[in-house]
Amino acid sequence: MPGMHNRPAASSFRVVIAGGGVAGLEAMLALRSLAEDRVSVDLITPESEFVYGPLAVAEPFGFGRRAHFELEELLRDAGARHHRDALAAVDADERLARTRTGIAFPYDALLVATGTRQRDPFPDAITFPGRAGVTGMGHLLAQIERGEVRRVVFVQASRIGWSLPLYELALMTAGHLEGRELAGGVELIVVTPEKVPLELFGDRAGAAVRSRLERSGIKVYAGVEPVEYSDGELKLHSGEVIAGGRVVTLAVPDGHGIAGLPADEEGFVEVDERQRVTGMENVYAAGDMTSFPVKQGGIAAQQADTAAQAIAAAAGAPVTPVPFRPVLRGLLLTGGAPAYLRAPLSRAGHEQGDVTVEPLWWPPAKIAAKHLGPLLALRAGDRAVPAPPAERGISVSRELKPELGEWKDLEPE
Numbered sequence: 001m002p003g004m005h006n007r008p009a010a011s012s013f014r015v016v017i018a019g020g021g022v023a024g025l026e027a028m029l030a031l032r033s034l035a036e037d038r039v040s041v042d043l044i045t046p047e048s049e050f051v052y053g054p055l056a057v058a059e060p061f062g063f064g065r066r067a068h069f070e071l072e073e074l075l076r077d078a079g080a081r082h083h084r085d086a087l088a089a090v091d092a093d094e095r096l097a098r099t100r101t102g103i104a105f106p107y108d109a110l111l112v113a114t115g116t117r118q119r120d121p122f123p124d125a126i127t128f129p130g131r132a133g134v135t136g137m138g139h140l141l142a143q144i145e146r147g148e149v150r151r152v153v154f155v156q157a158s159r160i161g162w163s164l165p166l167y168e169l170a171l172m173t174a175g176h177l178e179g180r181e182l183a184g185g186v187e188l189i190v191v192t193p194e195k196v197p198l199e200l201f202g203d204r205a206g207a208a209v210r211s212r213l214e215r216s217g218i219k220v221y222a223g224v225e226p227v228e229y230s231d232g233e234l235k236l237h238s239g240e241v242i243a244g245g246r247v248v249t250l251a252v253p254d255g256h257g258i259a260g261l262p263a264d265e266e267g268f269v270e271v272d273e274r275q276r277v278t279g280m281e282n283v284y285a286a287g288d289m290t291s292f293p294v295k296q297g298g299i300a301a302q303q304a305d306t307a308a309q310a311i312a313a314a315a316g317a318p319v320t321p322v323p324f325r326p327v328l329r330g331l332l333l334t335g336g337a338p339a340y341l342r343a344p345l346s347r348a349g350h351e352q353g354d355v356t357v358e359p360l361w362w363p364p365a366k367i368a369a370k371h372l373g374p375l376l377a378l379r380a381g382d383r384a385v386p387a388p389p390a391e392r393g394i395s396v397s398r399e400l401k402p403e404l405g406e407w408k409d410l411e412p413e
């Protein structure tokens with residue numbers, strides 16, 4: 001019943017979630033669905049809205065729209081309380097989550113999902129950390145159009161993170177220039193340490209992405225480690241130098257320690273396959289802040305679902321927790337027909353993935369999240385699914401068109 005969660009029973013199992021991003025919100029929704037009224041949920045996060053970050057890559061090219069959602073509404077509907085504050089320390093002995101403003105929240109289970117800090121890998125480059133990179137990228141396009149820049153190198157600086165937006169920026173830059181008949185005069189290059197672009201999806205998908213880039217006139221230097229970029233020179237590990245032009249890169253995610261939480265050398269938090277923080281009782285972590293090297297929204301959501309199952313079971317819900325067995329789902333915007341990619345990620349190595357122009361999951365949004373995906377799609381309609389395909393009339397040609405509100409994996413056609 002709507003509203004009934006607003007007054008949790010005094011005997012509720014107290015769950016505190018820190019972080020109002022993908023992992024925090026997905027965990028909140030999964031918990032409400034699995035544990036119903038057995039849990040009370042307090043979510044601590046500094047901001048008032050959830051911004052759908054991945055679509056920022058399309059904004060400099062004029063076809064992304066900013067999708068944002070009031071946290072107050074999302075939380076109210078899920079029967080969770082919102083505290084605009086930040087987790088400062090975990091007091092495991094007393095089972096208290098202490099905030100920056102000095103409040104101590106008692107918990108039966110604590111889920112920490114506070115993301116990462118973003119670092120510019122090369123101070124002289126144009127870094128695209130998400131929305132904050134839209135203006136810089138827009139200036140670069142204007143400089144190219146004025147004939148001031150003749151070469152752009154898109155560089156993946158770190159293997160930790162999520163490389164897909166870099167390929168999107170390269171492809172959309174190529175499409176932008178072609179649309180203005182400027183393509184021939186500007187050299188576009190991708191430099192990546194990956195063996196093939198998007199190697200986590202397997203060699204076949206990687207080869208397809210590589211040929212998509214090359215068809216757009218982009219040179220691909222794969223398996224190449226960049227070392228540094230200064231004075232207009234990009235130095236590669238091989239000793240080669242790419243000089244002249246501009247460099248575009250992604251921000252590198254760094255871990256940020258929270259007092260009382262153990263962290264590895266990079267500041268990321270180690271968890272077991274149920275997302276329990278190593279060496280701690282009743283404390284879980286999910287999303288980019290964990291030591292899992294793929295920093296991606298769909299992965300963050302799966303970690304959140306795994307943690308929610310464990311917490312719901314601890315709260316007495318009839319749930320059998322399933323260990324984290326990640327499946328990577330990526331939606332590559334190209335400025336034309338998008339590509340959907342999917343592959344299981346095993347510890348043993350990379351498995352062969354699917355790559356199609358038709359959606360491989362539903363709703364076909366960039367952040368593939370079982371609970372958050374349908375909710376945002378319902379609230380935002382096509383604002384939470386990628387703008388370019390919707391605007392260019394690339395429709396879903398399936399007979400089976402599940403409702404937006406229902407999460408589904410789809411078989412390739």
Ligand SMILES: Cc1cc2nc3c(=O)[nH]c(=O)nc-3n(C[C@H](O)[C@H](O)[C@H](O)COP(=O)(O)OP(=O)(O)OC[C@H]3O[C@@H](n4cnc5c(N)ncnc54)[C@H](O)[C@@H]3O)c2cc1C
Nearest residue numbers: 019020021022023054086087114115287288295296297298
């Ligand atoms: C340019 C770009 C494009 C991307 N494209 C995609 C894509 O297409 N698909 C995809 O799946 N992923 C994509 N990603 C990755 C995706 O955005 C992240 O993996 C995802 O947001 C991680 O979720 P999270 O909940 O771990 O962290 P975040 O979403 O970063 O959320 C962390 C939250 O914690 C809050 N917080 C921070 N410190 C504290 C504290 N001390 N106490 C309480 N709250 C705190 C923050 O304010 C924030 O609300 C992209 C990323 C970038 C940069």
